[in-house]
Amino acid sequence: MQFLAEITSGLAALAAAIYCFVLARRLKRFNQLETGMGGAIAVLSAQVDDMTRALERAQATAGTSERQLRALTERAEAGAEKLELLLASLHDLPEDGEPRRRVLRRRHRETDMEAAQ
Template identity: 45%
Template sequence: MDIVIDLAIALGAIIAAAYCLLLSRRLRALTRLDGDVGRAIAVLSKQVDDLTTALRAAEQQNSAAGTALGQQITQAEAAARRLELLMAAAQTSRQNAPSHLEGAQDIPAYGTDHAAFAPMRPAAPRSQDDLRRRVIRQRDHAGASR
């Protein structure tokens, strides 16, 4: 009986040694860079580095574009304010136009007939504050009707 137990222990030790040898070979093949899996790991690692670099470059471009867009928005808002003032000035000059200019559609285009040109008398100069107040009033009125 002792011999059978010794043989079973020896057989178990041989099987364990063979399994350790097999695992050792697989681990060595996995860590080698010229193998398929090792090559794939190296390629993936390089791609992660490249993507990190590309992400940093995209973030820098995004911040530069955001800054440029902010400047363009500021310029557009200033232009919109100027246009509102010009529109208000045009409306007030149209309302204050003399009665003989009411039919301005009858006046031909420039260069066709100079005899039909009827000069307007110069309007009294208005201050910028009056125009701004009028634009603000119109803007508030338009915002209330929405």
């Protein structure tokens, strides 16, 4: 009975050793940089770095475009205001065929003495 227990525990230890050996080989393949998961992680890490740089460039470009667009919008609004003033002044022009009237206004003077002074 004692002998059977020792053989069983020896077989269990041998099985555990084989299991550890198999796991060690799988882990080694898993971590290989060229073919295993380690390579995939390295590639993904490099892609994340590239995407971060691309995002920073895109943000800088968007900021520049926003400033340019804001300046152009302000310039267009100023031009629109000038056009509105010009259109408003066109309404004051006489219609075709209508003579231009010139209005002169004189100040009323109460006495001739004030005019002489």
